[in-house]
Amino acid sequence: MPIHEKSLIRPENLKVQENIEVEGIDVSGHWSTFIESRVVTDYNEALEEEIAALPGGEFIHRCWQCGSCTNSCTVNALDADFNPRYWIYLIRMGMESELLRDKDIIWQCVSCNKCTYACPRDVVPEGVMKATAHWLELKGHTPKSHSTIFDEIFSEQVIETGKIEDGRTIRRFFKQTGQALRQPWLEEMVKRLLRNLPIGMLTRMGLANFITPRTSGWSGARDAIKEYVAEQEQHHRKVLGLDDLVKAAENEL
Amino acid sequence: MKKSDKQQKYKEVAYYPGCALEGSGHAYNRSTKALGEKLGLKLKEVDNWNCCGAMEVKNIDPKIQTYLSSRVMSTAANKMNMDVVMAPCNGCYHNLKKAEYDLENDEKSREVVDRLSKKAGHDTYQAGQVETIHALDWVKDSIGEEGLKERVKNSLEGIKIANYYGCMYTRPRHIFPEKDAGPGSESTSKPHFMDDLLEAAGADNVEFPLKTACCGGAHTLSDSDTSTKLVTNILRAAEAAGAEVIATECPTCHSGLEMHQIRAEKTLGIKTNVKIIYFTQLLGMALGLKPKKVGLHENVSDSFDFVKKKGLA
Ligand code: SF4
Numbered sequence: 272m273p274i275h276e277k278s279l280i281r282p283e284n285l286k287v288q289e290n291i292e293v294e295g296i297d298v299s300g301h302w303s304t305f306i307e308s309r310v311v312t313d314y315n316e317a318l319e320e321e322i323a324a325l326p327g328g329e330f331i332h333r334c335w336q337c338g339s340c341t342n343s344c345t346v347n348a349l350d351a352d353f354n355p356r357y358w359i360y361l362i363r364m365g366m367e368s369e370l371l372r373d374k375d376i377i378w379q380c381v382s383c384n385k386c387t388y389a390c391p392r393d394v395v396p397e398g399v400m401k402a403t404a405h406w407l408e409l410k411g412h413t414p415k416s417h418s419t420i421f422d423e424i425f426s427e428q429v430i431e432t433g434k435i436e437d438g439r440t441i442r443r444f445f446k447q448t449g450q451a452l453r454q455p456w457l458e459e460m461v462k463r464l465l466r467n468l469p470i471g472m473l474t475r476m477g478l479a480n481f482i483t484p485r486t487s488g489w490s491g492a493r494d495a496i497k498e499y500v501a502e503q504e505q506h507h508r509k510v511l512g513l514d515d516l517v518k519a520a521e522n523e524l
Numbered sequence: 525m526k527k528s529d530k531q532q533k534y535k536e537v538a539y540y541p542g543c544a545l546e547g548s549g550h551a552y553n554r555s556t557k558a559l560g561e562k563l564g565l566k567l568k569e570v571d572n573w574n575c576c577g578a579m580e581v582k583n584i585d586p587k588i589q590t591y592l593s594s595r596v597m598s599t600a601a602n603k604m605n606m607d608v609v610m611a612p613c614n615g616c617y618h619n620l621k622k623a624e625y626d627l628e629n630d631e632k633s634r635e636v637v638d639r640l641s642k643k644a645g646h647d648t649y650q651a652g653q654v655e656t657i658h659a660l661d662w663v664k665d666s667i668g669e670e671g672l673k674e675r676v677k678n679s680l681e682g683i684k685i686a687n688y689y690g691c692m693y694t695r696p697r698h699i700f701p702e703k704d705a706g707p708g709s710e711s712t713s714k715p716h717f718m719d720d721l722l723e724a725a726g727a728d729n730v731e732f733p734l735k736t737a738c739c740g741g742a743h744t745l746s747d748s749d750t751s752t753k754l755v756t757n758i759l760r761a762a763e764a765a766g767a768e769v770i771a772t773e774c775p776t777c778h779s780g781l782e783m784h785q786i787r788a789e790k791t792l793g794i795k796t797n798v799k800i801i802y803f804t805q806l807l808g809m810a811l812g813l814k815p816k817k818v819g820l821h822e823n824v825s826d827s828f829d830f831v832k833k834k835g836l837a
């Protein structure tokens with residue numbers, strides 16, 4: 272949607288008087304429309320620092336607000352509210368409550384890196400989107416997105432076995448997100464595959480796989496990665512002050 | 525590197541198929557191997573390889589992805605003594621290149637990879653030990669257009685093709701220092717290596733504006749509606765450009781197009797007829813390989829009748 276088609280005024284900030292008379296003249300309705308100015312009082316001064324501490328957010332401070340990221344963005348073309356430049360602005364200004372208005376769509380970044388390609392300041396906006404989505408979840412502003420659930424199932428399997436098997440990953444994902452595996456389009460896909468394939472082949476291709484592929488001698492790598500993950504989690508909790516948040520919540524109870 | 529050096533160097537490469545090629549992208553694995561054999565190019569599969577982390581692990585932590593990719597390159601370099609790794613999957617290719625870039629330029633990445641490699645008990649990969657190439661570079665630089673022309677048995681003449689490269693083959697630019705490097709190099713804004721090869725095999729490439737558009741592969745299951753919309757754009761743009769076939773060079777792009785072609789039909793009622801075929805399958809058939817030999821039966825998008833009609837079977 273081109274910017275001129277988009278209303279920059281929020282409906283809830285529009286004040287219209289139903290019945291108003293000034294010096295004997297009826298000026299009800301749109302005659303007296305005015306826009307309430309936005310007042311932001313709750314700055315989170317640590318916001319930029321917190322996002323910069325998460326993987327991908329490191330270079331947010333470089334942004335000079337040129338808008339190339341939003342202009343090139345794949346998801347922005349489908350949804351004008353998906354606006355990386357604007358979110359980077361809000362984060363750097365510490366305008367947390369404004370950012371939270373868009374909390375349910377930030378995770379939809381598809382990692383196409385068109386923004387990274389276009390950015391003249393090497394901000395890596397794709398990384399900032401991931402860090403922001405991560406931050407929203409860590410702070411409890413949003414539940415884990417389907418994307419995060421998928422990433423976790425996938426990564427867990429890679430770390431455990433060294434390899435991934437698509438059939439198993441898909442089945443676990445559908446189960447954990449409470450979706451039926453028998454989606455009509457998935458069934459159609461399997462049907463079309465069956466046209467030319469013997470069923471044994473399907474098994475090989477992971478659609479009905481019972482064998483988990485593994486990298487042999489993987490346990491050393493597995494343990495090393497797990498240790499690193501635990502270390503990083505600790506670090507992120509500290510920067511975001513999550514342990515303090517939990518403690519404060521416990522004290523209140 | 526001089527062209528003739530590459531020609532020699534790419535005759536025998538370490539082959540990193542990646543997980544997708546063992547599963548839903550098996551047709552790409554089969555056709556890549558068959559094509560290599562036909563062209564006299566040797567593939568030595570990386571011993572005991574692991575997943576590179578795809579698009580998912582980096583969201584948990586990018587440095588784990590760097591480590592995973594580095595382990596693959598370390599095996600190729602230190603255990604197999606190879607200096608070129610060829611990856612047909614855009615995701616694998618991208619991740620190995622990204623790891624290469626980070627290990628070259630970022631002290632923290634080097635430190636984490638070294639620590640994890642030591643703990644895991646293998647040699648740490650050092651930037652520069654191997655060169656990572658895509659299957660497109662492999663055919664283009666070792667055989668080239670002239671070489672292909674000499675070998676074509678069934679010309680792809682009269683087949684209208686839209687060449688689709690996806691995102692990870694060209695973006696972000698900084699991890700591909702050899703691209704955009706003057707004449708003969710690949711372009712990140714308008715890639716053409718696949719176009720060049722298919723044209724050499726006789727194909728009629730169409731002017732396709734969405735060569736590097738994103739299919740939403742990262743969220744193909746977690747945000748399927750978005751992916752379906754993005755794929756539908758790609759399929760319709762290809763048909764509008766007059767294409768009968770979309771040629772692919774990545775298992776994730778390929779299965780994304782196939783899957784959402786069906787999903788668009790089932791959920792949006794939008795039907796498209798364009799066939800989705802790997803470039804290795806097209807080249808293989810042009811060189812005289814039978815459709816089954818290049819795994820045409822393993823594609824979801826059914827193109828048997830089509831290739832028969834075009835005289836490829
Ligand atoms: S393209 Fe880069 S510099 Fe420009 S607004 Fe986006 S992040 Fe900021």
Ligand code: SF4
Pocket residue numbers: 340343344345346347355379380381382383384385386387396397400
């Ligand atoms: S990576 Fe995300 S933010 Fe960047 S252009 Fe793609 S969808 Fe938009």
Ligand code: SF4
Pocket residue numbers: 435541542543544545574575576577578579613614615616
């Ligand atoms: S990108 Fe995909 S195919 Fe390639 S190794 Fe990683 S998971 Fe496997």
Ligand code: SF4
Pocket residue numbers: 383614689690691692693737738739740741742774776777778780
């Ligand atoms: S086009 Fe789709 S599958 Fe291919 S690289 Fe982009 S997101 Fe991934």
